[in-house]
Amino acid sequence: MSRLRVVLVVLALLLLLPPPTPAFAATTAEGGPNLDSLSVDNGATAPSPSDWSTAVVDSTMARRPATSLGLGYTDALFLHAAFQVYQRTHDTRYLNYVKAWGSARVATDGSTGNTYNDLDSMLVGNVFLDLAPATGDSRYRLAANRIVKRVATFPRTSDGALIHNVAFTGQLWSDGAFMAQPFLARAGDHTGPPRQLLTYFEHLRNEDALLRHAYDETGRSEWADTSGRSPEVWCRAVGWFGMATVDVLEELPRTHPDRAALVEIVRYLADGYRRWQDPATGRWFQLPVKPGLAGNWTETSCSAMFTYTLARAVERGYVSPAFWPVAQRGYRGVLAKVSIGSDGRxxxxxxxxxxxxxxxxxxxxxxxxxxxxxxxxxxxxxxEELRSSR
Structure with a gap:
């Protein structure tokens, strides 16, 4: 048999073999996959930790067509994050995905059918601000302007803080800080967002550490204590507030009069994050200041939010480099909750x-x-933050 024929036979046999399947080279302390060493059975490494963003976006795009996503804050959060991945990778598939959503949801005059009667509904403004310069389509700037105009008439507490929902008179929720304030700062308002965050912080600050979930200045909510605050520190509410603070700081001039006060909030939160990080997993509990409470469990989204806030705070010099190991432990803890299924997603x-x-x-x-x-x-x-900070 000629050498060429041998080569052709070998190639044909190789084509009959099944494709490599993901296998984890090691496990975490919890018995899960070590995502820093994901490999396939041919010895290649796929993907590296910095590729987990693209893996998550690709998997989500495969599960959910762009036009199936709505205007709600969770869909908007994913779209805004996917756009950040596009900005790094320049993979036009990601931009086209967000554009397809925008074309389906936003009319040419900027209308969406949304009345913006709660702060949650305003998070989508970040996606409008992402798409406006990326596409040159005026509908997205018009859509963002509709939210800005709505904020001008939105109900507030007696000291000027935006309430969480028009149906919740006098209520501030920590979550609401992220829903509107980074968007407004990006839209050019450098006065309202810092004052909003400072007012929220004054009402929500917990005596021991971190923030309570909510505050009701009327005191009529069934959950309100004598101070008007809700009884618990809930992890994701604190995570939203931390992200909001570092994101608003990103938009403010260095000479802004409220900048130092916002940095102090970041330091306060960072101290709480370090104090209440679970030493076993690197993550944070659903009720972070009650780690020993029966039934408490570490929650992944807030752990990602805390980790992002810490990493950004170290990178920008808001806190000392001593907090970087806290962010690294958080990052590893979150990665331990990410895996690849049998469907490859x-x-x-x-x-x-x-x-x-x-x-x-x-x-x-x-x-x-x-x-x-x-x-x-x-x-x-x-x-995306940890990738750029490593």
């Missing part, structure tokens, strides 16, 4: 679904989901 586990204000039992019994969009968006934002 990513899975992010232990993400709590949307959550209102309640008592300890309510938070601990909230369902957990795989690939909940709270977790997808938070993971991408964290991973």
């Amino acid at each position: 990513t899975r992010i586990s232990d993400v709590v679904i949307g959550t209102n204000v309640g008592d300890a039992r309510y938070y601990l019994e909230r369902p957990r989901m795989d690939n909940d969009f709270h977790g997808l968006g938070a993971f991408l934002i964290m991973n």
Whole structure:
């Protein structure tokens, strides 16, 4: 048999072999995959940790066509995060995905059918601001302007803070800080967002550490104590607030009069993150200041948010480099909750679904989901930051 024929036979046999399947080269302390050493059985490494963003976006795009996503804050969080991945990779598939969503959801006059009667509905403004310069399509600037105009008439507390929902008179929720303030700062308002964050912080600051979930200046909510605050520190509410603060700082001039006060908030939160990080996993608990409470569990989306905030704070010099190991432990802890399924798509586990204000039992019994969009968006934002900071 000629040498050429031998080569052709070998190639034909190789084509009959099944494709390499993902296998984890090691496991974590919890018995899960070590995502820093994901390999395939031919010895190649796929993907490296810096590629987890693209793996998550690719998997989500395969599961959810762009036009299936709505205007809600969780979908908007994922789209905003996916756009950040596009900005790094310049992979036009990601831009086209976000554009397809925008074309389906935003009319040429900027209308969306949304009345913007709660702060959650305003998070989508970040996606409008992403698409406006990327596409040159005026509909997105018009859509963003509609939210800005709505904020001007939005109900407030007696000291000027935006309430969480027009149906919740006098209520501030920590979550609401991220829903509107980074968007408004990006839209050019450098006065309102820092004042909003400072007012929220004054009402929500917990005596021991971190922040309470909510505050009701009327005191009429069933969850309000004598100070008007809700009883618990809920991890994702604190995560939203931390991300909001570092993101608003990103937009402010260095000479801004409120800048130093916002940096102090970041330092306060960072101290709490370090104090209450779970030493066993690197993550944070659903009720972070009660780690020993029966039924408490580490939650993935807030752990990603805390990690992002810490990494950004170290990178910008808001806190000392001593906090970097805390961020690294958080990063490893979150990665331990990411895996690849038999379908070849990513899975992010232990993400709590949307959550209102309640008592300890309510938070601990909230369902957990795989690939909940709270977790997808938070993971991408964290991973993009940690990738650039390593």
